[in-house]
Amino acid sequence: MQRRDFFKTLGTAAVVGATIPVMSFAAETKKKGPNAFTYEQALDVITGGKKPVKSDKVHLKVPEIAENGAVVPVTVEVDSPMTDSDYVKAIHIFATKNNNVRCIDANLTPANGKAMLSTRVKLGGTQDVAALIELSNGEFLIAAQSVKVTIGGCG
Amino acid sequence: MHIAAIFGLGMAANGCTTPKTAAQISLKDLYDFKAKGNVTLLHMCDLHAHIKPLYWREPSTLISAPNLVGTPGFLCGEAFAKHYGLEPSSLDAYFDTYMDFGTLAKKFGKMGGIAHMKTYLDRVRAERGNENVLFLDSGDTWQGTGVALKTGGEAIVKAQNYLGVDVMVGHWEFTYGKERVKELIGMLDAKFISQNIVGNDPFADDYEELIFEPYTIEERGGAKIGIIGQSFPFTSTANPKEFTQGWSFGLRLESLQTYVDELRDEHKVDCVVVLSHDGFSVDQEVARQVHGIDFILSGHTHDPSPKPITINNTVIVIAGSHGKYIGRLDIDIKDGKVKDYEYKLVPIASKMIPADPTGVKLVDELYAPFAAEFYEVLGKTKNMLYKRDTFFSTFDQLINDAIMDEMKCDISFTPGYRWGTTVLAGEDILMDNVYEMCGITYPNVYTFELQGQKIASLLEDIADNVFNANPLYQQGGDMSRLGGVTYDIAVANKAGHRISNLKVGGKPIDLNKTYVVSSWGGNLQNAGSNLRKDKTRPVYDIVRDYIKREKIVDVSNKGNVTVLDYDCGCPVKGSRGC
Numbered sequence: 001m002q003r004r005d006f007f008k009t010l011g012t013a014a015v016v017g018a019t020i021p022v023m024s025f026a027a028e029t030k031k032k033g034p035n036a037f038t039y040e041q042a043l044d045v046i047t048g049g050k051k052p053v054k055s056d057k058v059h060l061k062v063p064e065i066a067e068n069g070a071v072v073p074v075t076v077e078v079d080s081p082m083t084d085s086d087y088v089k090a091i092h093i094f095a096t097k098n099n100n101v102r103c104i105d106a107n108l109t110p111a112n113g114k115a116m117l118s119t120r121v122k123l124g125g126t127q128d129v130a131a132l133i134e135l136s137n138g139e140f141l142i143a144a145q146s147v148k149v150t151i152g153g154c155g
Numbered sequence: 156m157h158i159a160a161i162f163g164l165g166m167a168a169n170g171c172t173t174p175k176t177a178a179q180i181s182l183k184d185l186y187d188f189k190a191k192g193n194v195t196l197l198h199m200c201d202l203h204a205h206i207k208p209l210y211w212r213e214p215s216t217l218i219s220a221p222n223l224v225g226t227p228g229f230l231c232g233e234a235f236a237k238h239y240g241l242e243p244s245s246l247d248a249y250f251d252t253y254m255d256f257g258t259l260a261k262k263f264g265k266m267g268g269i270a271h272m273k274t275y276l277d278r279v280r281a282e283r284g285n286e287n288v289l290f291l292d293s294g295d296t297w298q299g300t301g302v303a304l305k306t307g308g309e310a311i312v313k314a315q316n317y318l319g320v321d322v323m324v325g326h327w328e329f330t331y332g333k334e335r336v337k338e339l340i341g342m343l344d345a346k347f348i349s350q351n352i353v354g355n356d357p358f359a360d361d362y363e364e365l366i367f368e369p370y371t372i373e374e375r376g377g378a379k380i381g382i383i384g385q386s387f388p389f390t391s392t393a394n395p396k397e398f399t400q401g402w403s404f405g406l407r408l409e410s411l412q413t414y415v416d417e418l419r420d421e422h423k424v425d426c427v428v429v430l431s432h433d434g435f436s437v438d439q440e441v442a443r444q445v446h447g448i449d450f451i452l453s454g455h456t457h458d459p460s461p462k463p464i465t466i467n468n469t470v471i472v473i474a475g476s477h478g479k480y481i482g483r484l485d486i487d488i489k490d491g492k493v494k495d496y497e498y499k500l501v502p503i504a505s506k507m508i509p510a511d512p513t514g515v516k517l518v519d520e521l522y523a524p525f526a527a528e529f530y531e532v533l534g535k536t537k538n539m540l541y542k543r544d545t546f547f548s549t550f551d552q553l554i555n556d557a558i559m560d561e562m563k564c565d566i567s568f569t570p571g572y573r574w575g576t577t578v579l580a581g582e583d584i585l586m587d588n589v590y591e592m593c594g595i596t597y598p599n600v601y602t603f604e605l606q607g608q609k610i611a612s613l614l615e616d617i618a619d620n621v622f623n624a625n626p627l628y629q630q631g632g633d634m635s636r637l638g639g640v641t642y643d644i645a646v647a648n649k650a651g652h653r654i655s656n657l658k659v660g661g662k663p664i665d666l667n668k669t670y671v672v673s674s675w676g677g678n679l680q681n682a683g684s685n686l687r688k689d690k691t692r693p694v695y696d697i698v699r700d701y702i703k704r705e706k707i708v709d710v711s712n713k714g715n716v717t718v719l720d721y722d723c724g725c726p727v728k729g730s731r732g733c
Contacts, residue, residue, distance in 0.1 A: 061409075063405055064406070064625075064627045064628055065388075065389055065392060065628065065630070066392075067391045067392060067396075067403060067404065067405070068391070068396070126616075126619075126650075146628070148619075148620075148628055150392060150616055150619075150620060150630075151613065151616060151677075151678060151679065151681070151682060
């Protein structure tokens with residue numbers, strides 16, 4: 001394996017390995033407790049008020065109906081060359097109606113090789129799961145999908 | 156509209172043609188088929204273990220979100236007859252709709268039964284040559300009758316081997332538990348395939364691995380046919396999780412696309428078939444999103460669809476339920492392409508299609524150990540007892556009456572399954588019929604306490620599983636049946652805002668009050684508290700005892716749900732009425 005490829009693989013694996021919802025709050029959010037933000041407010045904290053653009057470059061994979069609301073698999077993959085001049089800087093995942101809307105913030109560098117994140121989130125009820133993508137040029141992309149959390153239906 | 160159960164309310168005969176009676180319709184009419192091409196796929200779905208002929212009345216109410224009204228999968232009664240051009244009071248109208256059911260049942264007799272199905276299957280095999288025919292089963296085959304329950308599914312596997320099933324997928328099959336499923340597959344001559352069941356226990360060897368073969372390639376009529384299996388995507392939410400712990404389901408359309416491409420590009424198959432238990436409306440979405448499928452043989456939602464539908468060059472068929480039909484699909488496959496096809500949904504009219512003696516003998520043998528219990532007459536019914544319909548049916552009401560009588564609860568929940576049976580007015584109710592309505596591997600009725608607020612939000616939750624405008628967010632059943640409760644519903648409203656005027660025992664629900672609730676066939680008890688363990692009993696025992704006490708049951712046909720935004724139970728496309 002080429003050294004470069006090795007690091008690429010390692011980089012991806014490190015991000016993929018982050019399978020526990022982690023709260024890593026940046027300094028600017030210290031004024032308020034994590035539960036005090038609505039989804040819209042939490043978005044603004046990250047984007048600085050800039051409007052994220054809906055994009056089909058963001059591939060958000062979540063189930064339509066959760067098999068178990070306590071561990072809902074989420075995978076985000078972004079089409080990006082991941083070069084020094086054009087790469088995904090961060091992937092943020094939100095459970096838009098949880099008490100705590102921010103599930104995970106993952107910071108990436110071109111060395112990751114691939115902008116991909118796979119994790120599991122806990123959902124308190126039926127809601128949208130959203131992925132906010134921060135690009136190296138300062139732009140933000142977004143994708144969201146509804147996930148139904150149900151006590152169970154029929155036969 | 157107030158949804159009342161409708162008995163024998165027929166469509167006015169239009170007077171132009173005289174419908175044929177059973178005697179006038181010849182077997183030739185039933186068998187009549189314009190044979191085509193080099194391969195025949197025979198298809199059944201949702202047998203629900205009905206190896207003997209039965210009566211099965213189709214729904215008189217099948218309400219959906221406005222965008223889906225009157226589309227295939229959401230058609231019943233008059234709207235169904237109009238859509239497919241059925242003649243009133245004909246054999247097809249008897250099989251496909253509820254209209255005039257009681258009268259026509261006397262004329263045309265029972266439906267299905269493996270001995271009659273076999274006669275038809277063998278006739279096609281003889282006509283086409285055995286080496287050109289495949290028999291595919293879309294699942295929900297092993298569960299639904301007493302004989303299935305008491306033999307842990309084995310009786311039905313024997314029936315499938317007798318019928319000559321080649322490939323199957325599953326849903327209720329899994330309620331026998333993972334280990335038993337594997338045992339039964341060991342006894343089964345057919346292949347069991349599924350591309351959408353994957354291990355999800357990180358400590359197990361099969362983590363993120365397929366549990367079953369995703370597809371099989373069968374050669375028939377000189378053509379290579381790739382068949383991909385799609386089991387019920389929502390098994391772990393619709394049925395108790397403990398049966399399939401460590402297995403993850405889901406639609407998995409990305410891997411489905413991968414297998415379609417793999418079959419075409421690597422294996423060079425001539426035809427790609429998806430054998431599915433997704434449900435008819437979900438499979439229409441599948442056809443929109445996955446490319447390169449020639450045929451989807453669907454199941455789960457129990458729709459009898461006399462005509463195939465084509466979406467995105469994918470032809471979708473579904474063959475009703477309870478062994479009432481066999482779908483015959485002739486395909487002309489040449490030079491790696493499907494050139495043409497011909498389809499017919501063949502009603503298995505057991506009064507007309509003679510029984511195969513081997514099948515009759517097999518059914519007798521399978522029933523013999525349980526005959527004393529199953530054939531016991533528990534009582535009589537004054538009115539027709541049926542299942543199906545979106546909100547209410549008489550047999551479910553009988554079950555709720557039995558539960559409320561014994562448990563002295565405020566509310567009783569009976570699940571909105573689409574399988575069961577029909578008992579004609581004035582007929583005996585056998586123990587076998589009770590098992591046909593509630594023969595499941597988790598039969599306990601639980602009695603517990605639930606807050607009014609919780610009940611209200613649960614009902615909204617269930618309503619959204621049934622009435623979501625996007626088929627991918629539905630689970631393919633009907634509303635839970637409620638005893639002790641009345642409510643109004645506006646189907647087209649947003650999720651969480653459909654139900655109003657909710658009353659318990661005739662009084663408006665008190666959201667802060669705690670009610671005593673009994674339920675079975677779901678996992679509602681997990682949401683409640685103070686479970687009365689001493690009262691927990693199987694539902695079929697409760698229903699048996701109640702019918703025996705009552706002797707003659709007289710279930711009112713008056714429903715308990717008022718639909719605010721539709722004028723009839725079987726609305727036509729683009730309207731809120733008939």
